[in-house]
Amino acid sequence: MAGGGASITIDRASKRFALAGSSEGVLALTDLSLEIAPGEFVAILGPSGCGKSTLLRLVASLEQPSGGSVSIGGAAPGLVSARHALGVAFQDHALLPWLSIHDNIALPFRIAGRRVDEAAIARLIELVGLGRFETARPRQLSGGMRQRASIARALVLEPEVLLLDEPFGALDAVTRRQMNVELQRIWSERRITTLLITHSVDEALFLADRVVVMSGRPGRIVREVVVPFARPRAPAVMRSEEFHHLVDDLTAALEAPEPEPSPSTGGEAIGSGTA
Amino acid sequence: MTAGTRNALLGATGIALFLVLWETVGQLKLAGISWPPLSAVLEMLTDEGRRPLFQRALVATLEETAQGYLWGTTAGLALAALAHLVPPLRRGSDRLAAVLNSVPSIALGPIFLVLLSRDSTPAAVSSIHVFFIVFVSMGSGLERATPAHRDLFAVLGADRLKRFRRLELPAALPALASGLRLAWPAALIGAIIGEWFGASRGIGILIINAMQNFQIVLLWCAVLLAVGASLVFYGLLTLLERAAYARFG
Secondary structure (H helix, E strand, O other): OEEOOOOEEEEEEEEEEEEEEEEEEEEEEEEEEEEEOOEEEEEEEOOOOOOOOHHHHHOOOOOOEEEEEEOOOOEOOOHHHOOOOOEEEOOOOOOOOOOHHHHHHHHHHHHOOOOOOHHHHHHHHHOOOHHHHHHOOOOHHOHHHHHHHHHHHOOOOOOOOOEEEOOOOOOOHHHHHHHHOOOHHHHHHHHHHEEEEEEHHHHHHHHOOEEEEEEEOEEEEEEEEEEOOOOOOHHHHHOOOHHHHHHHHHHHHHHOOOOOHHHHHHHHOOOOOOO | HHHHHHHHHHHHHHHHHHHHHHHHHHHHOOOOOOOOHHHHHHHHHHHHHHHHHHHHHHHHHHHHHHHHHHHHHHHHHHHHHHHHHOOHHHHHHHHHHHHHHHHHHHHHHHHHHHOOHHHHHHHHHHHHHHHHHHHHHHHOOOOOOHHHHHHHHHHHOOOHHHHHHHHHHHHHHHHHHHHHHHHHHHHHHHHHHHHHOOOOOOHHHHHHHHHHHHOOOHHHHHHHHHHHHHHHHHHHHHHHHHHHHHHHO
């Protein structure tokens, strides 16, 4: 399939956070490699605290890796962010409460110092189904509508990469499923390289081209599954036997006990000069 | 009955009780001759013959207060914004403001008197009071933006000025409005203290004259004028604060 956007390359990245009273700190990610092709939708699945949000923050240039490297289309994430080519939606919708929905979606233009493209905003507002709510303020909308606005805002600059950090994590199950169906539809129109962080197996399988399962402390990849369903996907996909089979498979991978450290991760000391 | 009306009713009852108590203590001279009944004070305050006196004093004090309020607010806002945008300045400006605030304004008065004209001393003392409150409220307001909003601006590639203008400044407005409300009474006190160093007219002058001539009722009139000037603007600024919280909170 012909996709848009840039590739994401995560090469043996690790992230260690400083912790008061500990000289070693906390190792959130270790030796993690992942390659995302242009136009590919990858979902990262994992239990809470497995470092999956840290992974997204590395790609979003909100954190720097302690080891290894992260690049977007060959460039450092900080440079991609500086040229306003990242789109992001968090679990917290992060809409500005003093701006209308229209102005919230126009915000990335203003931050980038570009002319506000009214046609693009109108198209997106229509696409996410907020047609009658352009002048409303975020607090007047439901949780699901706020997340739609936040996704429209993430897409408005036509970013090279779309980063979604549990965007529907705070919604109820019914709204969440509905939002998944809508995001699938919206994404199928744009096909931007997307990294989705989630702890919902159904969500990952329904939306992504590839699902990556992480295990925690320190975070590493334990399983990868290429999702076989053709696009665009109808909600009926979620009722198919193959879908259920994959859900069971991934759930088992999520619940598996911590794997034994493999020799390659156990003895990482390349380039260290001391005995 | 809603909680709002009950609160209002309780408040009104409290004020009425206080006024009745004031009148009773005054009538029965329970606190000696320096506590006149409320009715005597109100009678003098509404006396046609004294109206020009009170009006002149009130207008002069309000002018000085407004001037001090404006200067103090401008200086407080400017320094808070500067300290926010230039982090190395932050600690120094915090210290400067704290030191300035720890000097009693009664001690600053004579210095202003030497540096400035007698008639601008009240506004100067007033502006010092306002400056500190506005500086502190604006400084803390600029830190109010949530981590999620900061992350969003970072990912979208906002530079420091864009983040300031589009995120931190609007997010600071509720805290600033609270500061502006609290700064008004402080500005008024500053102006009155400033007048004691030799202004030509004002509520502070009225207070001093009344004290020196032992005109107890006149003294209470001046106090009531000061309280009124404080409460009216305090009330208006409370409305401004509510609007700021509703829009930007």
